[in-house]
Amino acid sequence: MLYLKIIAIPCFVLLDNAVRAAMVHNDLDVCPEHLPYINFSESDHNESHCWGYESNCDKRYRYSDPICPGSETGGMQTRKDQIDMFFNQGDFGYIKHQREEISYICEPSSREDSSLECTNHLRFCRGHNIMINFTDIKNSNRSIRYHMDVLNFGQIGGKCKFHKEKLDTQCDHLSPLQSWSPELRFFSSINYYPGKCDIIITEPTVIMKIDATVNMYHHFCDFLNLYASQHVNASGTKMFSKNIHILIWETFDYESAFGETFQAFTVHPIWNLNTFKGKVVCFNNIILPLLSRMIYGLYYNTPLIEGCTHSGLFRAFSEHVLHRLNIYQEPKSNGKIKITFLSRNTKYRNVINENELLSILKNNTEYEVRKVVYSEEFLTFKEQLQITYNSDIFIGMHGAGLTHLLFLPKWAVLFELYNCEDIHCYKDLARLKGVKYMTWQDINKLSMHDKMHYLDQGAHAKFTNYSFDKNEFLALVEEAVVHVKKHKHSYSSKIHDEL
Known part of the structure; x- marks a missing residue:
């Protein structure tokens, strides 16, 4: 039986019943x-x-x-x-509502017993002394992602008083990214713990089912929900320890242009199901976090009331990530309004007269204009965040790159050049973050080029390219500048307190 001690292991290799581990230092490191x-x-x-x-x-x-x-x-x-x-x-x-909903599915009778607590619909769960049997993965050649049959009866469980009827009632959101019911419906009570476990993980382990890692909008729904789940799970300094493991519930090696963001949550490599294939694993502490596609979830399916802005949760998430990734405000130099224009390197939603619009902005000596392509081919994700966090006005066409609005400073303006008839997507996200949102209003002052047909259903606003009236564009930018001048007080110098 192998034990992975809580004292810090950024990686381990299972070889001839040996665990090779390296020590790491763990501190609070918060904003x-x-x-x-x-x-x-x-x-x-x-x-x-x-x-x-x-x-x-x-x-x-x-x-x-x-x-x-x-x-x-x-x-x-x-x-x-x-x-x-x-x-x-x-x-x-x-x-608050999630914390109030937590109740036992698997109730311990003694301190050494297992436990499993969940919110309604199994949207969030946390467990103690939980066994998971991964032996079937070793015998299968299939790739696993968004599958609901990874486990079977008896392959997840704990030694506890099991409330099966309650579990069955809560398994009503049976979908890969809506709840943990696809996995927990197979939960059963076991007579002994740890029993026949091949490995015991003593550090807390977060098991994640993640959305599309190639798309910033979708993947950052994973990160936001991970941060929110840390608040649901615990209080005080225990919330934000980076000495946790993260297990992605799929067999694919984790790859993403936004993967550096995990550095804000863990000091360890990211695991996947292949890490434990063929093994029976006991987890001393597991967290099954809130998921990206929950009904009335955060933020993909949030039914947001009109007229309000500034979510403290979204602000805290932004500040937490920026701090831990060491993204800072650059010292004020020339006092100019910093405008970042996000250029698309894709087939659709390109701005045909982009250079003309940029030239107009550069003619104004009050503006410092920068054209960027946010792709890992040109900039690391941290480098992208550094630019975003030092932007006063962020301009771009409708697309996942606008998710960078989560990391704009509080006085900034997001100018979604055109929303492509998807009205609420980035408008609502900007409201949650608390930054001013603008978009093109006069449809008569834009032109669509090379209209493509989507699934033979006619032209679609997202599958075409655009050009924009330069005078209207300039007027909208000037409106954004007024907002920035009114709300921006000063840049702070590069001061990064170490706790």
């Missing part, structure tokens, strides 16, 4: 602004700082409040109802 909230979240008296989901959190002291300007209340009776709805849909109120 300095978050530290008071982390410390107070595990105390009994959150009198000055709380995230917003703690049972004793006074609204006056929570991390942030949504902003709901204007006279409309989004269909709610009062402004307070409107704010509360937004807070519950896309802010730390969502975390």
